[in-house]
Amino acid sequence: MEIKYSHSTDNVDWGQVSNLFRTVSWSHRDPDALRRAFSRSTHVRFALCKEKIVACGRTIDDGEFYAMVVDLVVSPEFQGEGIGRKILCELKDASESFIFTTLISAVGKEPFYQKQGWLKQKTGFIWPRSEQQSADHAICD
Numbered sequence: 517m518e519i520k521y522s523h524s525t526d527n528v529d530w531g532q533v534s535n536l537f538r539t540v541s542w543s544h545r546d547p548d549a550l551r552r553a554f555s556r557s558t559h560v561r562f563a564l565c566k567e568k569i570v571a572c573g574r575t576i577d578d579g580e581f582y583a584m585v586v587d588l589v590v591s592p593e594f595q596g597e598g599i600g601r602k603i604l605c606e607l608k609d610a611s612e613s614f615i616f617t618t619l620i621s622a623v624g625k626e627p628f629y630q631k632q633g634w635l636k637q638k639t640g641f642i643w644p645r646s647e648q649q650s651a652d653h654a655i656c657d
């Protein structure tokens with residue numbers, strides 16, 4: 517199947533993006549909120565198959581020092597085909613000028629990032645917004 521990539525938020529069907537998040541069982545993302553969030557992101561990537569959005573990823577940053585990769589999602593039926601690796605690599609390269617480029621892995625996806633050369637942080641902190649978030653992301657010692 518031919519996959520096309522887009523770097524633009526122009527003409528995006530945000531309902532499709534919302535549905536993409538649903539396919540990987542992430543919490544509901546309102547299409548309009550997605551449009552606002554992606555439009556404020558420095559680098560965005562979409563992968564499309566026959567005009568349908570099957571993957572996405574984006575970076576947020578302060579324009580000077582810090583950048584973060586977020587919302588890397590590949591639809592289950594397109595996983596394992598190198599789409600996630602390609603989008604992650606492009607977003608990482610696009611953020612080359614920043615001192616820190618970080619990301620928070622979804623639970624269980626750490627090996628995917630390690631395989632692409634990302635290193636686990638020794639000193640990362642997260643403010644706990646919920647017990648679930650603490651359980652998923654915090655080391656309580």
Ligand SMILES: CC(C)(COP(=O)(O)OP(=O)(O)OC[C@H]1O[C@@H](n2cnc3c(N)ncnc32)[C@H](O)[C@@H]1OP(=O)(O)O)[C@@H](O)C(=O)NCCC(=O)NCCS
Pocket residue numbers: 540587588589590591594595596597598599600601602620621622624625626627628631
């Ligand atoms: C994690 C995710 C983005 C990976 O995307 P993908 O397109 O399926 O991954 P790729 O096909 O590009 O895989 C690249 C390599 O990583 C490996 N890999 C992919 N997912 C992996 C996982 N969960 N654990 C270990 N290795 C993994 C692949 O086997 C492949 O290895 P290879 O280079 O030896 O062939 C995708 O599975 C996904 O969207 N999952 C649901 C949403 C999610 O959790 N996103 C992460 C947000 S932090």
